Amino acid sequence: MAALDTVGQYLEEARRLLQDEIDPYRYPDDDLVDALNIGILEARRLRADLFLPLFEIPYFTPTGTIDTDAMVTMDPMYRPALVYYIVGRAQLRDDESTTDQRAGALLTKFTQQLLTIAS
Amino acid sequence: MTCAPTDRLMQTLKVHVPGVTDPMLQLEVFNVMDEFFRRTSAWRYRTGIDLEVNTTEYSFATPPDAEVVRMMGVVHNGQPLVARAAGGTASSYVQSSLGELLPEQTFPDGDATYLPAVSDLQPTGMFTYAIYRPNYISVAGAPDAEAVKYPLEADMALTVAQTCLECDCGDWLLPDWMYPMFFQDWLDGSLARLYGMPAKPWANPTLATMHHRKYRNAMAFRMQEARRGYAYGVPGWRFPRSW
Numbered sequence: 001m002a003a004l005d006t007v008g009q010y011l012e013e014a015r016r017l018l019q020d021e022i023d024p025y026r027y028p029d030d031d032l033v034d035a036l037n038i039g040i041l042e043a044r045r046l047r048a049d050l051f052l053p054l055f056e057i058p059y060f061t062p063t064g065t066i067d068t069d070a071m072v073t074m075d076p077m078y079r080p081a082l083v084y085y086i087v088g089r090a091q092l093r094d095d096e097s098t099t100d101q102r103a104g105a106l107l108t109k110f111t112q113q114l115l116t117i118a119s
Numbered sequence: 120m121t122c123a124p125t126d127r128l129m130q131t132l133k134v135h136v137p138g139v140t141d142p143m144l145q146l147e148v149f150n151v152m153d154e155f156f157r158r159t160s161a162w163r164y165r166t167g168i169d170l171e172v173n174t175t176e177y178s179f180a181t182p183p184d185a186e187v188v189r190m191m192g193v194v195h196n197g198q199p200l201v202a203r204a205a206g207g208t209a210s211s212y213v214q215s216s217l218g219e220l221l222p223e224q225t226f227p228d229g230d231a232t233y234l235p236a237v238s239d240l241q242p243t244g245m246f247t248y249a250i251y252r253p254n255y256i257s258v259a260g261a262p263d264a265e266a267v268k269y270p271l272e273a274d275m276a277l278t279v280a281q282t283c284l285e286c287d288c289g290d291w292l293l294p295d296w297m298y299p300m301f302f303q304d305w306l307d308g309s310l311a312r313l314y315g316m317p318a319k320p321w322a323n324p325t326l327a328t329m330h331h332r333k334y335r336n337a338m339a340f341r342m343q344e345a346r347r348g349y350a351y352g353v354p355g356w357r358f359p360r361s362w
Contacts, residue, residue, distance in 0.1 A: 052140070
């Protein structure tokens, strides 16, 4: 078992970086699961080999009760990149200029981690 | 955790190609092995095929996880058979056959004569063979009761089968001696393919070119080596220049 195996672990790590760990949350679970789903789509576009052999794209239902135990099948080396994407995408909706920069940096980091060694 | 013969290759690749995933490695190593075997005929396999009277097509088995690339030769009762081109007749595309040597037509001085009408390429005599589809051999002229006393000995070149990729064992059922023998060649081939990929963390066109060149040279060498039977200093057979 490695870190970031399940949807719940992704949400937990994303909330830690967002400093949003106390209920009621500023960023709802639904939004973060949506960001996870979109991040997986981006990863499929950039790195098809991560979805070998069948190229199936997992989808996690963001509405209703979130299945936090659902497994996210992603190579361990590239799981942190997905967390950065979730956090960056969540912060895109904030309109403070400082948050915009942070969101942009996190989304860029996601892309760089998928495409380059030094990132 | 169990050891697999591919461990050395996979471990070396993981160190040389940072960020590569296991399924990606498996796919490219498989592609390299397949190309390697198809070009070099380095995986040879010999099997016997029992003949039946009045039957012209026979299936033959290959080892698990392997498929036929080409037939290298077929022998029947110690006699090499002539391959027939697809769609041709028994003697199509074959030149310089002299026919059957008849004792009654051999002169005392040793000068022989031949009866072209009784050619060894005629369907009624020694038959020819063809491969029209994998794992099936066709012979021209149905064998008679005398011919079925001896099996066909087929020598073929194999490659890894595509079903291997569906196996999650991390191993292909190749003969064990191949892994150390071809390690460097497969390593160069895999590195060339991986470094040559666009938009990957490990992409490196310079290294891809270098390893690809080494891989191509290795395949040329292995092709010659397989033909000569892995013996040092054996010259390839060549038609005599004076003929």
